[in-house]
Amino acid sequence: MKKKTLLLEIGCEDLPVWTGEHFAARFHPRFLSAIRDRGLSCDRLDIFFAPRRIIVLAKGIPSYTPQENREVSGPRAEVAFDADGNITDVGRSFAAAHGVSPDCVKVKEIGTKKVAYVVKKIAQVPARKILSEIIQQVVSNLDIPKGMRWEQSSFTFYRPVRWVLALFEADVIALRLGSVKSGRYTYGHRQLHPQKIRVNSWRDYFDRVQKAYVVFDEGIRKKLILTLARKQLMSGETISESALGGLVNLVEYPRVARCNFPRIEWDLPDEVISVIVEQIKAVPIFYEGKLKKEFLIVADGVVNAGIKRNYEEIVRSRILDAEFFYHTDLAKPFETFHENLKKIIFHPKWGSLYAKADRLSVIAEKFSAMIHLQPEESTILKRAALLCKNDLASEVVREMPDLHGTMGAIYARHWGEREEVCAAIQDHVKPRVIGNAFPATKPGMLLGLIDRLDYICAFLAADAEVTGSEDPYGLRRVAAGFFEVVRACQFNCEFTPVVREIAASFSPEGVDEIASKVRTFLLQRFEAVLASEGIPRGLRSSVLEVEEMNFHRVRRKIEALKTLIRENPDSEMIFVPVARIANILRQAKERNIAIPPFNAQLLAEPEEAALNLVFEENGSRVYDFLRCEDYSSFLGFLLEIKEPVDRFFDRVLVMCPDETLRNNRLALLKKFNDLFLMFADFSTVREEDIRNVKNS
Numbered sequence: 001m002k003k004k005t006l007l008l009e010i011g012c013e014d015l016p017v018w019t020g021e022h023f024a025a026r027f028h029p030r031f032l033s034a035i036r037d038r039g040l041s042c043d044r045l046d047i048f049f050a051p052r053r054i055i056v057l058a059k060g061i062p063s064y065t066p067q068e069n070r071e072v073s074g075p076r077a078e079v080a081f082d083a084d085g086n087i088t089d090v091g092r093s094f095a096a097a098h099g100v101s102p103d104c105v106k107v108k109e110i111g112t113k114k115v116a117y118v119v120k121k122i123a124q125v126p127a128r129k130i131l132s133e134i135i136q137q138v139v140s141n142l143d144i145p146k147g148m149r150w151e152q153s154s155f156t157f158y159r160p161v162r163w164v165l166a167l168f169e170a171d172v173i174a175l176r177l178g179s180v181k182s183g184r185y186t187y188g189h190r191q192l193h194p195q196k197i198r199v200n201s202w203r204d205y206f207d208r209v210q211k212a213y214v215v216f217d218e219g220i221r222k223k224l225i226l227t228l229a230r231k232q233l234m235s236g237e238t239i240s241e242s243a244l245g246g247l248v249n250l251v252e253y254p255r256v257a258r259c260n261f262p263r264i265e266w267d268l269p270d271e272v273i274s275v276i277v278e279q280i281k282a283v284p285i286f287y288e289g290k291l292k293k294e295f296l297i298v299a300d301g302v303v304n305a306g307i308k309r310n311y312e313e314i315v316r317s318r319i320l321d322a323e324f325f326y327h328t329d330l331a332k333p334f335e336t337f338h339e340n341l342k343k344i345i346f347h348p349k350w351g352s353l354y355a356k357a358d359r360l361s362v363i364a365e366k367f368s369a370m371i372h373l374q375p376e377e378s379t380i381l382k383r384a385a386l387l388c389k390n391d392l393a394s395e396v397v398r399e400m401p402d403l404h405g406t407m408g409a410i411y412a413r414h415w416g417e418r419e420e421v422c423a424a425i426q427d428h429v430k431p432r433v434i435g436n437a438f439p440a441t442k443p444g445m446l447l448g449l450i451d452r453l454d455y456i457c458a459f460l461a462a463d464a465e466v467t468g469s470e471d472p473y474g475l476r477r478v479a480a481g482f483f484e485v486v487r488a489c490q491f492n493c494e495f496t497p498v499v500r501e502i503a504a505s506f507s508p509e510g511v512d513e514i515a516s517k518v519r520t521f522l523l524q525r526f527e528a529v530l531a532s533e534g535i536p537r538g539l540r541s542s543v544l545e546v547e548e549m550n551f552h553r554v555r556r557k558i559e560a561l562k563t564l565i566r567e568n569p570d571s572e573m574i575f576v577p578v579a580r581i582a583n584i585l586r587q588a589k590e591r592n593i594a595i596p597p598f599n600a601q602l603l604a605e606p607e608e609a610a611l612n613l614v615f616e617e618n619g620s621r622v623y624d625f626l627r628c629e630d631y632s633s634f635l636g637f638l639l640e641i642k643e644p645v646d647r648f649f650d651r652v653l654v655m656c657p658d659e660t661l662r663n664n665r666l667a668l669l670k671k672f673n674d675l676f677l678m679f680a681d682f683s684t685v686r687e688e689d690i691r692n693v694k695n696s
Helices: 019-037 089-097 127-139 202-211 218-232 241-245 270-279 305-330 334-343 353-370 375-387 395-399 406-414 419-427 442-461 475-489 496-506 508-532 537-544 551-567 576-590 606-627 631-651 659-676 687-695
Strands: 003-012 044-050 053-062 068-076 106-110 113-122 161-168 180-183 185-187 196-198 254-260 282-287 290-300 345-347
Touching: 003 127, 003 185, 003 202, 019 044, 019 053, 019 127, 044 218, 053 127, 068 089, 089 113, 127 161, 161 185, 161 202, 185 202, 218 241, 218 254, 218 290, 241 282, 254 305, 270 282, 270 290, 270 305, 270 406, 290 305, 305 395, 305 406, 334 353, 334 375, 334 406, 345 353, 345 442, 353 375, 353 442, 353 496, 375 419, 375 442, 395 406, 406 419, 419 442, 442 475, 442 496, 442 508, 475 508, 475 551, 496 508, 508 537, 508 551, 537 551, 537 687, 551 631, 551 687, 576 631, 576 659, 606 631, 606 659
Parallel strands: 161 180
Antiparallel strands: 003 053, 003 161, 044 053, 068 113, 106 113, 185 196, 254 290, 282 290
């Protein structure tokens, strides 16, 4: 059957920059699932995003659903036929309901019953009709946060829909999103090509929109912006390419220009000026690490003197405002900020930021003892924890929240705090977003971790829920930052004790409940992080099943497993012995068999004695591997035991009639399984997971 291509373009008013990622994450799996459920398939699905349009390109969709014969069960045989085997009125009605003649009604057995049935021919259905229904259904149920309604219908979308282009090869797919009907027309760039564009086929579309000054692919727009920006830079000048990349989804046809700072005098730190520039969606320029009095702008299609002048005027007014706020802050003693935190609510149930800062200071001291921090670093951490929220009471941070931490360090330095304390205050908020700079100091890293844990504990202790697309308090974002710091700093720490300490500060009698909520939330989020990195499900589950909250150790174990699999050609067989041990112990548990302590005197067969000897000779050595976190050597033990375990199962009947022998053999296997479970639950590792690792 001939396969065709679907093209869908939803044209809107200016969309939020996060729309593309949100739409793709929801539309992609739901669309593929829906077409599979309707008997169709799709070879490839691509989604593109530009500020005024979302584009879906689905290739390799059959023109029709396949014709099939479907067996449909009906009434009981004694009802559909009389005692002489003649069809009854009920049988005829059953046949008529499914469009077949009475002669087609047959009898089959289902269990102990006989029922009538027919084989019904399911006719082919045009894919275009099915796609119309699926697109409307999926787009109408995207769980859009703060979606908009702009007409009488209940249809909700990111921003008002202005046109819909929907083609299946060259044919229009009839559908409606809200009050907007689909067609074969699109539009180019708002200013450079505002005219309507007719699209004859999906093959014409991409060429036509590009000629109409629309760069539809986000990756190409990013490369174009970087290329244009580099042409604007002189020798020795640099910019933040990540900041520049953040402007990709603001323009459909990017143009880059260079602007000047206003000719006024100011006395502001470079960090403040940089944030002012970034807040107006521009990019500061640096020369040998120092801020220049120029910046880059990324305009959409048109850039001229008037646009540049507007940017420069905005920067001028923002600098004058920041100058006033900065000097107002400097006129106050640093202790004043700390007192003013009493007026800022952190959480209605848990009080002010002042209480949070005091709590962080106490937790910092206890955490230092838990991880055996040096006394000097412990003193720095405790002091930084007490002061790290002071700048939230400042005028500058109130106007520019992105400077939290940065201004705290600047003000602390101005009022004579130790440089190490200032650095920790600045570091504790890093990374602000995924991919940004990480903490450069150990106290700053530790403070950032306990600050994030305190935030997560506080809201989960107050029964905040994180479900579906709902995350009103940003707990997922905070957890993502926590995991990024742990990974970047390779911080090997079991977080359960500090989580319990933080939980006790909120509810001494509810420590277990709060700690359990936090553990569940963090492990779920961490598994999502690992999944996004392409770690197969079986490998993730195997380690997370036995770990508490040492996220660095989880990563090291998974990496050791991946190395073992890649370096061994027959790696599919490595986990068979441990899986056999786990499975037979699971069967014993299901049968409520109580396994007694192992008794070497009850060994009856040479193979079980040989297996016990393997444990006696290697057990302590393997325990040492785990204690020293020498995971490659531990996994090497799996290779060593494959032969004796296989021989044991081939020649020894574990679940034998003799209950004493059976239980002792289970106890022998349990010794091995308990050892394995100190690393992972290998029974969750599937052949599919092993193949995925080999192919990655």
